[in-house]
Amino acid sequence: MITMSQKYQSLIQYMQEGKSIRKVARDIGIHRETVSKYVKEYEQKRKQLMEGGEDVEVDALIESLTEKPIYTTGSRPKRKLTPEIEQRILAFLEENREKRQKGQRKQQKTVMDMYEVLEDEEVDISYSTVRRLVRQLEHKAKEAFIKETYMPGDVCEFDWGDVRITVDGRLQTFQMAVFTSAYGNYRWACLFPKQTTECFQEAHARFFAHIGGVHTTLTYDNMRVAVRRLAGDKEPTEGLMQLMMYYGFHCRFCNIRRGNEKGHVERSVDVIRRKAFSNKDIFDSLEEANHYLETLCSEKLNQKPMSQYEGQTPKQRLEQEHEYLLEAPPKWDAARVQYARVDKYATLVIEQNRYSVPDHLVGEMIMVKVYAERIRCFYNEACIANHERLSGHHRWNLQLSHVLETLQKKPGALAGSLALHQADQKIKDIYKTYYTGKERDFIALCHYLRDEGDLDGVLTAIDQLAAMHPKHVTTDKIKAICDKNNEQPVTAASMSQDTEAITEQARTHMSDYDQLFQMKAPKEGVH
Structure with a gap:
């Protein structure tokens, strides 16, 4: 490919230095016919420019004298890409279009699939040629977007996102419900086991309770828990209708495969997932993970000043929205x-x-x-x-207290039972340390814990008995100590109150006796 510098050098050496075309071509390293073409074009256009005249377009001549070398590669006939091959690729694209209409989007042919089919048919063509033609045939006009403005308290967007974290020692996939206000980009998220109706409703109930109000319009994509029918006018599901009736908001659904129509929350899902769980992804419980997630949103993401809001934070923008939000009723029982x-x-x-x-x-x-x-x-x-x-x-x-009646009849099943395995670690330690081989006595202790006692009191009693000797740890002794510890001590104040009450009652009785004796006393002179 000839560069602008090579074209300039060829003209200078020929026009000013007087070198021959052959010499110039040899020195610069380009073909002599190319040098000859540049020289002839330059001389002809310069002559027209110098002579002038009414028909001469001066600007066009000046531009042509200084233009870069132009190659007409597009007009060359294609040696490999024949009309037959082009029709074959068009057939592949039409087949893909039919599959999209049938809902078989994931079974379309990729460019590599098309190339491999042609290769199997022994067609002499390269992968890059096939890829270039597919891009050319599928070229679409780029979509233009409309910048929207939002009123406070008006729109909030909702979406789900997958999160894979370790909870209770197991790597699990959870569904992250994400809300984002359109006015101030306030973000809130919570993890749930599944994308079910009750989780969907619980997410809304928690978010409205968190912000202390309800936005006028909630925006959703075409998720199953929100949209019952996609064809024609979209209908909300019964679960979403219940929320709308209870909280009083309206819903709006995006067009199919148009996540950009709720771009705030689409971006929020990625941001929250990355900011939260790229640093920490191991938790003891789902409750701990949710507490961590809510704290991160409240104390970090929503406290960050944003240039598009003149340095205000999302939390400050939400505070501006409060007076425009709908009043939130008591939390929905989802x-x-x-x-x-x-x-x-x-x-x-x-x-x-x-x-x-x-x-x-x-x-x-x-x-x-x-x-x-x-x-x-x-x-x-x-x-x-x-x-x-x-x-x-x-x-x-399983809860151990639920199967005590059965275990009482089958005490030998206790040690290997799943209920004992899933019991509180303190309960398992009590059995292992003091009750191995004494299953009936342990089952009696579990009955006491279920019906009367509390675990802390039982542990205190066990410590007192074990301090004397481990063999003293029996259910009867534990119950006796717990009952003794639960007795209310008699205080001086209560004693004084009791004494005063007894004294007052005694005075009353004495007064009654005095009246009785006076009534029955003999009159004077009567014998």
């Missing part, structure tokens, strides 16, 4: 109600996970309220079990 029958293991199956209930309810139908993070079980309108909701599938959440 629970899904369902019924399940207790199986032979004294458990209920909820979303392929098992939760224990008292074992005397085997075979009974139980009402279950499924919350975002908890499972509550009811029988005859009384709450009989309260569990942390499990993530994943085929997991068990």
Whole structure:
């Protein structure tokens, strides 16, 4: 390729230094016919410029004298890309279009797939040629965007994002619900086990309680928990309608595959996920992870001054919105109600996970309220079990107190039971240290803990007994010490109050006796 410098050198050496075209070509390293072409074009255009005349376009001549070397490579005939190959690639693109219409977007042919098909058909063409043609045929006009302005309290955007962190020693995937106000870019996020209706509703309830109000309009993409029907006019789901009726806001849905229509929250999902969990991704519980996430949003992300808001922070912008927000009613009870029958293991199956209930309810139908993070079980309108909701599938959440009646009949099953394995570590330590081989006595202690005692009191009693000798640690002695420790001490004030009450009662009785004796005393002179 001839550069501008080479063109200049060829003209200078020929016009001013008097070198021949052959000599110039040899010195510069370009073909002599190229030098000859530049010299002839230059002389012809310079002559026209010097002679002038009404028909001469001076500006065009000046520009042509100083223009860069031009190559007409586009007009060269394509040696490999024949019309037949072009039609074959057009057929591939049409096939991809039909698959998109059928919802088979993930099964389209890529450029590499097209090239490999042509290669199998022994077509002599390179991958770069195929790629260049596909880009040319699929060229689309770039989309223009409209800059919007927002009123305080008007719009808030919602979206989900995946987060993979370690909780309770297990690497798990959680769903992060993210809210972002359009007026001030205030961000709030919370983690949930799944993208279910109860989690969706609980996220809204927590956010509205957090900001102390409700935005007029909530914006969503086409998520299943929000949109019931995509074709024609989009309809919100029953769960979203319940929220709209309770809190009084309106909803707006984005067009399909147009995440930019809620660009605030699209960006927020990436920012929060990176800022929060690139530094810390191991937690003891989901509650700890959520506390960490909310603290990071409140104390770091929402306290950062933003140039587009003249140095104001998102928190300051939210405070400006408060007077325009709708009043928030009491927090929504975001629970899904369902019924399940207790199986032979004294458990209920909820979303392929098992939760224990008292074992005397085997075979009974139980009402279950499924919350975002908890499972509550009811029988005859009384709450009989309260569990942390499990993530994943085929997991068990058992409480030792629920199977005590069965263990009392089968004490040998205690040591290997999953209920004991999942019990509080302090309970397991008590069994391992003092009750191994004394299962019936330990089950009696668990009965006492469930019905009367408290774990701290039992631990205190065990420490007192073990200080004398480990063999003194028995359920009867523990109960005796706990009962003694729970007795209310008699204080001096209470003693004085009791004494005064007794004295007053005695005075009353004496007065009654005096009246009685006076009534029965004999009159004078009567014998």
